[in-house]
Amino acid sequence: MDGTLLEAWASLKSFQRKDKKDGxxxxxxxxxxxxxxxxxxxxxxxxxxxxxxxxxxxxxxxxEAKLSYSGNLLVENRNGLIVSSRVxxxxxxxxxxxxxxxxxxxxxxxxxxxxxxxxxxxxDFVRECRNLHMTPHVAQNLxxxxxxxxxxxxxxxxxxxxxxxxxxxIEECFGWLKTIALLRKVRHRGTLKVDWIFxxxxxAYNLVRMRNLMxxxxxxx
Numbered sequence: 001m002d003g004t005l006l007e008a009w010a011s012l013k014s015f016q017r018k019d020k021k022d023g024x025x026x027x028x029x030x031x032x033x034x035x036x037x038x039x040x041x042x043x044x045x046x047x048x049x050x051x052x053x054x055x056x057x058x059x060x061x062x063x064e065a066k067l068s069y070s071g072n073l074l075v076e077n078r079n080g081l082i083v084s085s086r087v088x089x090x091x092x093x094x095x096x097x098x099x100x101x102x103x104x105x106x107x108x109x110x111x112x113x114x115x116x117x118x119x120x121x122x123x124d125f126v127r128e129c130r131n132l133h134m135t136p137h138v139a140q141n142l143x144x145x146x147x148x149x150x151x152x153x154x155x156x157x158x159x160x161x162x163x164x165x166x167x168x169x170i171e172e173c174f175g176w177l178k179t180i181a182l183l184r185k186v187r188h189r190g191t192l193k194v195d196w197i198f199x200x201x202x203x204a205y206n207l208v209r210m211r212n213l214m215x216x217x218x219x220x221x
Contacts, residue, residue: 001102001116002167003072003095004174005192006087007185007189009069010056015041015048015056043091051189069186069194070094073173073202074102077115077166081209082173085202096125103132113137113159115167123149136165161188173180176208 037126041056048054054067056082072095074084084102088094096119105187114134120126125195129136140148154160178184179200186194 001072001074001099001114002122002170002174003029003070003098004178005057005059005068006071006178006183006198007196008048008067008189008191009185010050010054010071012051013045013066015067017045018047019045042185050086053089053189053191053208055090069191070098071177071183071198072098072102073170074099074106074173075170075173077169079209079213081206082168082202085195085199087191089191089200094099096122099126100128100132103129103134106132106134113163114164121148121150126150126208136137137167139164154172173202173205176205180212181205 004182008205040058041157043055046056048067054069055070056065058065068090070088070090072086072088073082075081076083077146084105088098088100099114099116099120104110112127114135116136116138118139120136120138121141126136126138126219130139135154136150138150140150142148180196181204183198183201186197186199188194
C-alpha cells in the first residue's frame with residue numbers, strides 16, 4: 001500500500017483567499033494577473049477557485065507545492081495486481097486513512113501481512129491494522145519521537161524482509177498510471193470524478209498486467 005500525489009487540473013493562480021470578495025473584473029479573464037508576493041498561502045485560508053477540493057501539497061521537503069489529490073493503492077504481492085484504489089483530498093493523513101479504508105474491504109478471515117513505507121509507522125495505524133487481524137510489516141521510522149512502533153517481534157521474521165522488498169513494486173503501478181494512463185496531471189475536477197478516472201485506469205492496468213502474466217506462463221511452441 002502507498003499513495004502518490006496527482007496534480008489537479010487547476011493553476012496556482014486560482015488558489016486564493018476563501019474570504020476574498022470579487023472586485024472589478026480582470027483585464028484578461030482567461031489569464032488574470034494575480035500578485036501573491038509576500039502572501040502566505042495554506043489550505044486553511046485559501047482554496048482553488050477552479051477546483052475547491054484540490055489541496056496545496058508537496059510530496060516531500062524541498063519539493064514544489066502543487067494543487068493535488070492523493071491517489072492510493074493496495075497491491076497484492078504475488079502477482080502485482082491492484083486490489084483496491086482510493087482518491088482522497090491531499091491532506092497529511094490521507095494515505096493512512098485511505099489505506100485503512102481499503103484494508104477493511106479485504107475479504108476472508110485469514111491473517112495477512114501489510115507492507116508500507118515508514119509514513120505508516122504510527123501507533124494509530126499499526127493498532128488499527130492489528131484490530132483488523134492484519135500484521136503490519138511497515139518500514140521502521142526510527143527518527144520519530146518515541147521510536148518505531150514496529151519492534152523485533154516483526155522485523156526478525158523473513159516475511160518482514162520479503163514484504164519490504166515487495167512493497168517497492170507498487171511504484172511500477174504508479175509509474176504506469178502517471179505515464180501510460182496520463183494521470184500525472186488529472187483532467188477532471190472534484191474528488192468523485194478524479195476517483196472515478198483513477199479507478200478506471202487501475203482496471204486497465206490490471207488487464208495489461210494479467211495479459212503479461214499469462215504470456216509469461218504459456219510454454220513456447
